[in-house]
Amino acid sequence: MFRSDSLFSRFMGMLCDILWVGVLWILGCIPIITAGASTTAAYYAMAKSVRHKTGYIHKEFFHSWRANWKQATVMTLVFVIAALVIVFDIRYVWVNDSKLNSALFMVLLLVSFLIASVTVYFCPFLSRFEKKNLEMLKFTAFAAFKYLPLTFGIIVLFVLAAIGVYLMPWSVFVIPGVYLFLLTYPMEYVMLKFMPVPEEGSEEAEKWYYQ
Secondary structure (H helix, E strand, C coil): CCCCCCHHHHHHHHHHHHHHHHHHHHHHCCCHHHHHHHHHHHHHHHHHHHHCCCCCHHHHHHHHHHHHHHHHHHHHHHHHHHHHHHHHHHHHHHHCCCHHHHHHHHHHHHHHHHHHHHHHHHHHHHHHCCCCHHHHHHHHHHHHHHCHHHHHHHHHHHHHHHHHHHHCHHHHHCHHHHHHHHHHHHHHHHHHHCCCCCCCCCCHHHCHHHC
């Protein structure tokens, strides 16, 4: 049971790695505006080092953080401002009930879903693809709606994770890492669909995300 190659030992090792990524994510989020950079780096480390057993977690995390912090930080501010505007508008429409406002409320819900979809895709895609902000926004929006059932599931998973942390604040040291680990399954599936298939035996085919 306690042998290094036993199922229990492998499970505990992976669990520790998942929690370690979660801790790094928390540390990277301490200046709140760097939450996007930290999420990008945490996803990259989770997918590469935990899922695919390539490289060291902390090295991959800080490599991605340094490479993407500027772009991720700018987009974090954009997403936060967009979310605040939507929340304010929804609250206003909710308080001022009318037929017109009811229709506007449905439009705002649709816009909220679009913003949420782009937000949950942005950091994982930023960890893999090199595109400017506007191009990345279009790219993530297209991917989110092309794979709408997966997008809906990812958003539900995110909401459940957020509720879990809200109800149990101590779980901030557990839930983010578990969420990011689970996120790698649908997200890697989607991202591979947008990556060219490498020639068998080529150097590109040996890269970790094709394994």
